[in-house]
Amino acid sequence: MRQKIVTFGEIMLRMTRPEKQRIIQGSTWDGYFGGSEANVAVSLAMLGNDVEYVTRLPDSQLGKACLNELRKYNVGTRFTVHGGERMGTYYYEDAAAMRGSSIVYDRAGSSMTTVNKGTISWPDVFADASVFHWSGISCALSQGAADVNEEAVCEAERQGLTISFDINYRKNLWKYGKSAHDILLPLAKKCDIMFGTEGEWQLLTGITPPKFTATSPDFTFDMQRHEEFFGKVKEMFPKCRKMILALRNALSANHHILSGVLWSDGAIYPAHVYDIDNVIDPMGVGDAFIAAYLHALLKFSGDCQKDVNFALTASAVKNSIPGDFNLTTEEEILELL
Incomplete structure (x- = not known):
């Protein structure tokens, strides 16, 4: 039985000044490897899943260090290609x-x-996989990267994999003459699970989601407005079975209100609302959400409310962990939940 989860994207070296210094300050840097799809892979591996991360890296000491970091967390890297x-x-x-x-x-x-196209043998990558996760960032990098991502999505669909998509819009990456909407929309129509923030859903669909204005855990969701929103979006993506609206209200740099809403096969499940008043590192919070949701979907046998609350709890915990990876186990998340 196929169990493996495959993710694909670019992993980078992130350099951060310590103690919240500005980029133009200081003389030292803290370095972390990270990237949306790699973050998802590490989170999934930490939760006990069989996961394969596919990327292209230079055949250099830095590339080897990156692979070693991924392998440390039991992320598979055997389909990584070298070049560039x-x-x-x-x-x-x-x-x-x-x-x-x-x-x-x-x-x-x-x-x-x-x-470029043809660099990765996607039939081999997906031979023992059940889920493929990708994000809009890969398609933003270049036409070649977008073409390879399209190859992956089409092969995953041909093999009958569950396809998970994080819209992941980054305005300052789309520089090669194509719009995010035009590239991502046709591929999104092939996906079974979709994830995005308020702004990302609006960019992709042109439909405005309900505004998240929570300032405390006492926030009440307008279920009718969410039903109307997801109903319209479902018409655009008839294949999609699960849609997640990730919600964050930043009251200050270190005080965030976090939640989310799951649409699953016609029903809506609002998550808990978390008040996080000591944000250590918000990078990778969305990646932690989608990784934990995929884990819950495979593990908890269709308990949709538990799935979204588990995912949100994992996302909330990531705010406390420096670096891009959510180094949290299933047991820790369930205890907090």
């Missing part, structure tokens, strides 16, 4: 008080941005 001159890097400035976070990307010409 460099690994992408980004520089991250932590938010503090009223100052927002900031990111400077240095990923032009990276191994993943220069990948």
